[in-house]
Amino acid sequence: MSNAPRNAAANRDWGHDETGCTVLHIDMDAFYASLEIARHPELSGRPVVIGMGNRAVVSAANYEARKFGIYSSMPSAKARQLCPHAAFLPVDIAYYRTVSHQIFTDIFSKVTDQIEQVSVDECYMDVSGALLRWHSTTQIGAWLRAQVANHFHITCSVGIAANKLVAKMASTNAKPNGMLLIPRALSAEFLQMMPLRAIPGIGPSMERKLLGWGVTSVTQLAQLSELELAGIVKSPTHAHRLYLACRGMDERKVTPYTPEKSIGCERTFDEDTRDESRVAGLLRHCCDKVAHSLRDRGLLARTVSVKLRFDDLSYATRTRQLDAPTDAASKLFPFAVEMLHALLGMDPSRAAYRELPRAVRLAGVSVSSLTEASRTAVQLSLDDMLDEQQDEHHSEAQSQRLREAERALDAVRNKFGSGAAHLGA
Ligand SMILES: [Mg+2]
Structure with missing residues (x-):
């Protein structure tokens, strides 16, 4: 549930010039609460809060409840003080996910496969290809909204613009149950409001x-x-x-992806090797590749695995949980080396590279327990980084800087090729 700041005056008719406006941002209105009301129609018109229990926080609140000052992440006990007569319901995330999946497969994917799902109730859509079959972007937006309302008895808001940033802000300002088209030429004016x-x-x-x-x-x-x-x-x-x-511009492309269970990278050596530095070097390369994919997809991983295949073609794998989810190779690599040593029964305390007890044919790294970076609380925002002088987040800010450095490398690699740059280990 979005508490994003907006400007009521921006929710007006900005004209109908759709030239170049091929990005839609679709966001369900108070998704969890709306789904509960759809299956309990007797709650309609009442304030509804999802998230109950002494130590629970509010996961969602419908617009009736928000009028009482209730917002997501507020302690449920506090919400109950603000609005004792609201209907409080437990979170049924399995149900919300099921309906979300139906909406994406039964409705959204009928328009295009260029869909970037951001969360259970939110996505971007690039309809530049779909416009060969459809009359206009606003026609697509109107059709999507009608389909969602008719089949699922909930509402969604749609922003239409030339890029993701403006489309998302447009849907935020259109809420609830609205649609807003921002012509490309007016992007800066809209943003600056x-x-x-x-x-x-x-x-x-x-x-x-x-x-x-x-x-x-x-x-x-x-x-x-x-x-x-x-x-x-x-x-x-x-x-x-x-x-x-602040000029209404955004270079990010709509990147379709289906939520993945794991991301991996493995390579076979040209010839089997007992050289630890070569195997570690390959693991480092795999960590780089995997971390790059994570950042590309806006994901964080909590579990990392190392896989080895030996000269007799047998396999060994080892898996580790991380203390905090990450998308940085510099965080993954030390664990990969640790697991390499464990898999081969080697003394982990010795720093220098040695001869491995077995010849390795293939090595690889994979990550799983993936979460969306934008939804994962542990990820520090730019704000937290600025706060680092004042508070105790010091080591987190440090790891954030490493991630920042790796992200800067992504830009270099995208421009000059994947071998162009790497971080010193
Ligand atoms: Mg939403």
């Missing part, structure tokens, strides 16, 4: 920092050069994204 906090990457402490520089609006943010922005946020990647964002 938003409060600073509406821009992804600007949280409370980033906002404070910008206020300190005299920047109080997105319009003023757009007056800063990319270099000035980099000086403020201390990260070229974020500065670039902000520079584009």
Whole structure:
């Protein structure tokens, strides 16, 4: 459930020029609460809060409940104080996932396969190909909304724009049960109506920092050069994204993916080897590949496995849970080496590379227990990084910087090829 800042004045008719507007952002309105009301029609019109119990937090609240100041992640006990007569229901995530799957397969995939599912109730759609069959993007949006309402008795909001950033902000401002088209030529004007906090990457402490520089609006943010922005946020990647964002621009493509169970990389040596440095080097390469895929797909992994195949063609694997989910090769690699040693019964304390007790034919790394980075609480935001001077997140901020460095490498590799750069181990 989105508590994203918005501007009511932006929810107006922006005209009908759809040229280049091929990205839709579709977001179910109060999804969990709406599904409960759809299967318990007697709750209709009442405030409904999903998440109950003494120590529970609110997972979702319908718009009637939000009028009482209830929002997601608030303790349920607090919500009960604010609105004692609301209907409180337990979370039935299995049911919500089942319906979500039906909506995506029965309705969304009828339009296109260019769908990037962000969460159980939210996706981007690139309809540039689908427009060969459909009259217009708004026609697609209207059809999707009608289908969802007719078949599932819930509503969704749709943003239509030239890129993901503007489409998502459009759907946020269209909520609930609305559709908003932002013509490409008006993207910057629309964005600059938003409060600073509406821009992804600007949280409370980033906002404070910008206020300190005299920047109080997105319009003023757009007056800063990319270099000035980099000086403020201390990260070229974020500065670039902000520079584009306040102009209504976004370079990210809609990347279709079906939620995956695992991501792996393995390679067979040209000839079997007992050279530990070669096997470790290959594991490092696999960690890089796997971490790159995770970042590409916006996922974090909590489990890492190493697989070895020996000269007699037998296999051995070992798996480890990480303390915190990650998408950084520098986090995965030390565990991969540790598992390599464990698999071969080697003393892990010796630092130098040795001859392995068995000849290795193939080695590989895979990760599983995948979660969406944007939904995983442990991931630090830019805001947390700025807060690091003031609080105890120091080591987390450090690991965030490593991830940041790897992400910067992604950009170099995308431009110059995968062998162009790597991080020193
Ligand atoms: Mg939603």
